[in-house]
Amino acid sequence: MWGIALDRKCEMTLARQIFSAFREQILTGKLIQGDALPSTRELSNDLGVSRNTVSEAYEMLWTEGFIVTQQGAPSRVADGLMITRKITETAQQSKAVKQVPIKWYFKTGQPDLSLFPKNQWRQMIREAVDEFSVQDLTYSDPKGYAPLCEAISKWLLRSRNMQVPVEDIFITAGATQAFFLLVEMLQQEGRAFALENPSHPAIRTAVSDFKSKIIWMTVTPNGIDTNALKDAPIAAVYTTPSHQFPLGGILQASTRTELIRLASERDFYIIEDDYDSEYRYRGAPISPIYAMDSSRVIYVGTFSKTLFPALRIGFAVIPKPLQTKWRHFKKYMDVQNPILEQIALSKFVSSRKIDKHIRNMRRIYADKRQILLNAITANFEDPVLPWGDASGLHLALQFPNHVFDKAFIESCRAQGLFVQSVQQYSTNDLQHQDKLLLGYGHLSATEIKEGIAVLKEIIQQMPS
Amino acid sequence: MWGIALDRKCEMTLARQIFSAFREQILTGKLIQGDALPSTRELSNDLGVSRNTVSEAYEMLWTEGFIVTQQGAPSRVADGLMITRKITETAQQSKAVKQVPIKWYFKTGQPDLSLFPKNQWRQMIREAVDEFSVQDLTYSDPKGYAPLCEAISKWLLRSRNMQVPVEDIFITAGATQAFFLLVEMLQQEGRAFALENPSHPAIRTAVSDFKSKIIWMTVTPNGIDTNALKDAPIAAVYTTPSHQFPLGGILQASTRTELIRLASERDFYIIEDDYDSEYRYRGAPISPIYAMDSSRVIYVGTFSKTLFPALRIGFAVIPKPLQTKWRHFKKYMDVQNPILEQIALSKFVSSRKIDKHIRNMRRIYADKRQILLNAITANFEDPVLPWGDASGLHLALQFPNHVFDKAFIESCRAQGLFVQSVQQYSTNDLQHQDKLLLGYGHLSATEIKEGIAVLKEIIQQMPS
Numbered sequence: 001m002w003g004i005a006l007d008r009k010c011e012m013t014l015a016r017q018i019f020s021a022f023r024e025q026i027l028t029g030k031l032i033q034g035d036a037l038p039s040t041r042e043l044s045n046d047l048g049v050s051r052n053t054v055s056e057a058y059e060m061l062w063t064e065g066f067i068v069t070q071q072g073a074p075s076r077v078a079d080g081l082m083i084t085r086k087i088t089e090t091a092q093q094s095k096a097v098k099q100v101p102i103k104w105y106f107k108t109g110q111p112d113l114s115l116f117p118k119n120q121w122r123q124m125i126r127e128a129v130d131e132f133s134v135q136d137l138t139y140s141d142p143k144g145y146a147p148l149c150e151a152i153s154k155w156l157l158r159s160r161n162m163q164v165p166v167e168d169i170f171i172t173a174g175a176t177q178a179f180f181l182l183v184e185m186l187q188q189e190g191r192a193f194a195l196e197n198p199s200h201p202a203i204r205t206a207v208s209d210f211k212s213k214i215i216w217m218t219v220t221p222n223g224i225d226t227n228a229l230k231d232a233p234i235a236a237v238y239t240t241p242s243h244q245f246p247l248g249g250i251l252q253a254s255t256r257t258e259l260i261r262l263a264s265e266r267d268f269y270i271i272e273d274d275y276d277s278e279y280r281y282r283g284a285p286i287s288p289i290y291a292m293d294s295s296r297v298i299y300v301g302t303f304s305k306t307l308f309p310a311l312r313i314g315f316a317v318i319p320k321p322l323q324t325k326w327r328h329f330k331k332y333m334d335v336q337n338p339i340l341e342q343i344a345l346s347k348f349v350s351s352r353k354i355d356k357h358i359r360n361m362r363r364i365y366a367d368k369r370q371i372l373l374n375a376i377t378a379n380f381e382d383p384v385l386p387w388g389d390a391s392g393l394h395l396a397l398q399f400p401n402h403v404f405d406k407a408f409i410e411s412c413r414a415q416g417l418f419v420q421s422v423q424q425y426s427t428n429d430l431q432h433q434d435k436l437l438l439g440y441g442h443l444s445a446t447e448i449k450e451g452i453a454v455l456k457e458i459i460q461q462m463p464s
Numbered sequence: 465m466w467g468i469a470l471d472r473k474c475e476m477t478l479a480r481q482i483f484s485a486f487r488e489q490i491l492t493g494k495l496i497q498g499d500a501l502p503s504t505r506e507l508s509n510d511l512g513v514s515r516n517t518v519s520e521a522y523e524m525l526w527t528e529g530f531i532v533t534q535q536g537a538p539s540r541v542a543d544g545l546m547i548t549r550k551i552t553e554t555a556q557q558s559k560a561v562k563q564v565p566i567k568w569y570f571k572t573g574q575p576d577l578s579l580f581p582k583n584q585w586r587q588m589i590r591e592a593v594d595e596f597s598v599q600d601l602t603y604s605d606p607k608g609y610a611p612l613c614e615a616i617s618k619w620l621l622r623s624r625n626m627q628v629p630v631e632d633i634f635i636t637a638g639a640t641q642a643f644f645l646l647v648e649m650l651q652q653e654g655r656a657f658a659l660e661n662p663s664h665p666a667i668r669t670a671v672s673d674f675k676s677k678i679i680w681m682t683v684t685p686n687g688i689d690t691n692a693l694k695d696a697p698i699a700a701v702y703t704t705p706s707h708q709f710p711l712g713g714i715l716q717a718s719t720r721t722e723l724i725r726l727a728s729e730r731d732f733y734i735i736e737d738d739y740d741s742e743y744r745y746r747g748a749p750i751s752p753i754y755a756m757d758s759s760r761v762i763y764v765g766t767f768s769k770t771l772f773p774a775l776r777i778g779f780a781v782i783p784k785p786l787q788t789k790w791r792h793f794k795k796y797m798d799v800q801n802p803i804l805e806q807i808a809l810s811k812f813v814s815s816r817k818i819d820k821h822i823r824n825m826r827r828i829y830a831d832k833r834q835i836l837l838n839a840i841t842a843n844f845e846d847p848v849l850p851w852g853d854a855s856g857l858h859l860a861l862q863f864p865n866h867v868f869d870k871a872f873i874e875s876c877r878a879q880g881l882f883v884q885s886v887q888q889y890s891t892n893d894l895q896h897q898d899k900l901l902l903g904y905g906h907l908s909a910t911e912i913k914e915g916i917a918v919l920k921e922i923i924q925q926m927p928s
Contacts, residue, residue: 011622016748020625020755027721027756060748065716080718083725083757113601122593125804129589137577137772158475161484173637173798180797184673205796209648252529257491257545264547284479284524291484292491293547308601310803332669333644334637334798339774340589341802389527 002038003030006047014049018057026066029082036074037067103416104451108246108394108439109275111305115364120353121307121344128343136339142330144171144315145342151349152301152315159278159355161287162299168317170326171337175275175302175314179203181329182236182271182298185322187212191235191268196224198425198432200245203238203271216427219247221387223255226262234268236298242277242286246425246437247396248388256289263296269319270297276305278358280391281366295319303345305393305441306358313337313345365393368440368448375452380459393441396422399459403433408462417454466502467494470511478513482521490530493546500538501531567880568915572710572858572903573739575769579828584817585771585808592807600803606794608635608779609806615813616765616779623742623819625751626763632781634790635801639739639766639778643667645793646700646735646762649786651676655699655732660688662889662896664709667702667735680891683711685851687719690726698732700762706741706750710889710901711860712852720753727760733783734761740769742822744855745830759783767809769857769905770822777801777809829857832904832912839916844923857905860886863923867897872926881918 004021006014025031037043040058044051058075061067067075143149149169156162172178183193183206192213195204199219207214215232217239218225224239237259241251263270272289280286290299294317302314318326330336348354372395376384380399387396404421412419422432436455440448468485470478489495501507504522508515522539525531531539607613613633620626636642647657647670656677659668663683671678679696681703682689688703701723705715727734736753744750754763758781766778782790794800812818836859840848844863851860868885876883886896900919904912 011618012625013748016625019748019751023751023756056748060751063714063747064720064750065714065718078718081721083721083728110602113598116598116601125593126590129586134577134580137580137774138574139773154475161476161480173802176796177798202796209793209796250527250529254529254542254544256528257547260547283527284477284483284520286528287483287487287524292487309603310601310800312798312800312802329673332640332666332673334641334776336774336776338637338776338802338805341804 002043002046004047006049013053015053015056015060018043018047018049018054019060022057022061023066026077026081027083031077032082033077033079035077037061037076039074100414100416102413102418104443104447104454105418106420106438106440106443106451107418108420108437109305110439110442111308111393112361112364112442113308115361116308117353117357121348124344124347124353125340127347128340132340132343136343140336140339142327142336144169144337145339145346147350148342148346149315151346155349155354156301159358160274160285160291162291164290164294164299164317168294168320168323170316170318170323170330171342172300172314172316172330173312173334173337174304174309175273175300176202177333178300178314178316179238179271179273180206181326181333182300182316183207183210183212185325185329186236186269188235191233193235194229194232194237196239196244197427198246198422199238199240200425203273219244219249221247221249223249223252226255226258229262229266234262234266236269236271237263238271238273239289240273240275241289242274243280243389243392245273245275246394246422247435248392248394250286250389251289256292260289260293260296264293268296269322272297272299274299274301276392278306279362279365279393280389281362281369282390286389286391290317298322306354306361307345307348311341311345313341365441366390368443368445369395371445371448372438372440372452375449379452379456387435394437394439396435396437398435400434402459402462404436405433408458412455412458415454415458417451417458419455466507466510468511470513477517478511479517479520479524482507482511482513482518483524486521486525487530490541490545491547495541496546497541497543499541501525501540503538564878564880566877566882568907568911568918569882570884570902570904570907570915571882572884572901573769574903574906575772575857576825576828576906577772579825580772581817581821584821585812588808588811588817589804591811592804596804596807600807604800604803606634606791606800608633608801609803609810611814612806612810613779615810619813619818620765623822624738624749624755626755628754628758628763628781632758632784632787634780634782634787634794635806636764636778636780636794637776637798637801638768638773639737639764640666641797642764642778642780643702643735643737644670645790645797646764646780647671647674647676649789649793650700650733652699655697657699658693658696658701660703660708661891662710662886663702663704664889667737683708683713685711685713687713687716690719690722693726693730698726698730700733700735701727702735702737703753704737704739705753706738707744707853707856709737709739710858710886711899712856712858714750714853715753720756723753724757724760728757732760733786736761736763738763738765740856742770743826743829743857744853745826745833746854750853750855754781762786770818770825771809771812775805775809777805829905830854832907832909833859835909835912836902836904836916839913843916843920851899858901858903860899860901862899864898866923866926868900869897872922876919876922879918879922881915881922883919 040051040054044054068078069075149166153164153166156164187210192215193207194215196219197216215228277285290297299317385398420437422435426432504515504518508518532542533539613630617628617630620628651674656679657671658679660683661680679692754761763781849862884901886899890896
């Protein structure tokens with residue numbers, strides 16, 4: 001009836017259904033401009049609904065300008081409403097390739113979440129949600145929740161020897177947002193970002209997306225080669241000095257000093273990514289470049305590895321001359337972090353529960369690292385060389401005279417083994433083809449041992 | 465002793481304090497390259513600490529490359545470590561101007577948070593935190609928590625007549641992030657973003673920060689003037705069709721159709737910002753442009769006005785051809801939203817608690833709006849014209865023959881009254897100088913009545 005099929009079980013009201021049916025007819029040209037609609041009495045009889053329902057539908061059509069009405073005359077379709085629809089292009093559906101399930105998942109940067117103190121965290125969340133006030137529900141400072149900044153400042157002092165003024169600490173949605181925001185904020189026409197090679201793709205992608213130039217600094221076993229910085233105009237240098245990602249080295253003091261000198265002379269900032277230095281298994285945590293000279297260093301930390309990734313809280317220590325700009329970009333990027341988890345985290349940090357959790361996990365990760373190294377020794381006769389410092393959640397291993405190319409990685413994957421090569425994080429050269437990257441933080445002893453045995457088999461089958 | 469003052473009450477370990485003291489001396493040139501450090505025995509005696517403590521400090525200095533050691537010889541300062549520090553420029557401290565406290569805060573876009581069902585929300589959070597699994601703690605899809613996308617899809621159908629496939633719904637950190645991300649994603653060399661004039665500064669700022677061009681579309685009482693779109697290459701059109709911000713009009717169907725036609729012919733997208741259409745006080749909610757043709761429309765919604773701003777959850781409905789790009793940018797912007805509040809919100813929406821809350825608030829906001837209109841009638845003899853549709857949390861009022869300039873706004877502020885003029889949201893012309901913008905959602909009846917009485921006094925004192 002009038003092309004209208006009512007569905008009385010539908011979540012949509014009957015008036016809305018009538019409205020939608022007419023609208024569709026108008027937009028597709030089945031009803032054209034000037035066409036009269038049935039009277040409300042007529043349509044209500046035909047459809048078996050109340051006249052009020054029809055009036056409501058007509059009111060909706062009128063309000064949005066689909067029909068025009070005149071006292072005593074029928075409602076008519078307004079002018080200029082027909083749309084010729086094109087067939088929508090659809091995104092290519094990624095074909096669901098049937099893959100072997102991953103059994104040994106040596107992915108980097110994965111904390112062992114089965115040991116996260118969930119009950120303590122629940123308690124913090126419950127306290128936070130019980131406490132939070134009407135004031136906490138509204139928009140607040142893009143800088144972040146003040147008690148959380150205070151708790152982080154004290155925690156940095158006791159855990160890393162960093163003296164950071166509370167007013168310099170800015171909360172972010174994880175380190176990822178910090179890098180994104182810093183790239184947007186620091187990019188300058190004609191100046192490049194200098195990144196380590198190899199390095200994590202996050203900041204590289206942000207730099208490329210903003211169409212800024214990249215200068216690569218080659219990573220050596222004990223540092224980075226700063227020669228590439230000598231003549232180029234630089235916007236910022238990005239580095240992972242406490243535990244180079246992915247190779248694991250510690251940036252030596254002479255290079256740190258060199259970077260600070262250059263930053264000052266040539267007017268750029270150093271972005272210091274401290275993604276997992278809590279987990280050092282031999283000796284004290286490495287102190288950051290920030291502690292050497294805070295005026296040119298933007299220190300970025302995260303709780304993704306110490307608590308859990310889906311928390312999405314990190315922080316950046318921003319030098320005072322950049323703070324106004326930072327607030328601007330954070331405000332227009334997402335206004336602020338959600339409040340509830342900031343309150344809970346401030347409790348977790350200020351009550352020092354985080355210290356105890358990190359101490360526990362440090363022992364556990366150290367054991368896992370040793371299990372991995374033992375498994376390597378037990379399985380491989382030829383020497384396999386671990387790179388870098390004994391810290392973090394992953395290990396870079398050099399297998400001299402081997403080449404781990406894409407085919408190798410895929411053949412591991414086909415047997416349920418997920419590994420990555422250092423080469424995958426590198427650019428422009430092939431010097432890291434003989435190194436594999438194994439994340440072990442989240443794996444059980446059995447998974448590590450089995451996985452390395454499988455790795456050995458695959459390597460043995462490699463054509464040499 | 466050796467320039468080292470130990471503080472045994474400090475949070476920093478003694479070893480760290482020794483390390484820091486030497487490092488500072490090296491960096492500032494008090495100890496220079498080749499200088500010998502005291503032996504561990506010597507220093508431990510002098511400082512009255514254990515020899516292990518000193519060894520630990522030296523180990524830290526060695527690890528980071530500040531000193532070199534040789535069997536049987538004293539530890540010496542490594543080469544090239546001195547930094548000449550410049551005096552750091554500090555951000556200009558904003559002078560704390562002493563301001564009169566605001567008593568009547570007619571800011572736009574503020575929901576009444578005192579009526580937010582906090583206990584229900586607490587319950588949802590408690591359930592979420594009790595339920596969440598190890599899997600929920602790790603990184604997940606940048607698209608957002610799947611049950612939340614499903615809940616939103618059903619809610620859009622029952623509340624707005626929108627049929628949105630679950631796979632097209634993407635969770636954001638509020639509408640702000642959606643706009644930022646869309647601007648980054650849709651910007652194209654040589655193409656402009658078309659925005660309404662007047663409009664909210666959020667998207668305008670994002671467009672300017674990305675250095676894209678802006679084309680202004682003049683807002684008329686019943687729509688927008690699309691003439692400016694005729695010849696210019698367009699990246700996207702941004703519009704608030706259900707309740708123009710700030711003037712309050714409903715975009716008529718003919719203009720909607722025109723926009724859809726142009727978008728298809730000229731290959732651009734329409735960004736539809738539906739920031740508060742839940743709150744319509746007369747008749748059914750306005751249906752979105754998206755419902756007319758979903759292939760060219762990116763619909764953006766938020767829970768900031770219906771739940772609370774510090775939740776930081778919104779969503780965007782993304783056409784399939786753009787979804788890969790969206791995932792990329794969301795991933796490198798902040799990976800994903802935090803998980804806990806997504807779980808809680810999915811419960812709040814799917815249990816339809818949100819429907820009940822919105823129904824309650826709609827009645828309350830309608831009353832407040834009427835109180836505001838009555839107060840205007842009671843206080844002003846000359847006609848004051850309300851603009852736009854009876855909906856939302858704010859009202860644009862035209863006072864013919866008045867000019868509300870910066871001096872007027874400041875003189876209100878000096879008397880504890882916060883109001884804004886429509887002109888503040890406008891650009892390039894002075895046609896909105898006679899209109900004030902009053903947000904009323906969060907105010908009590910008393911605050912509204914008192915505030916309007918104060919407004920009347922200030923207007924009467926204006927030089928005419």
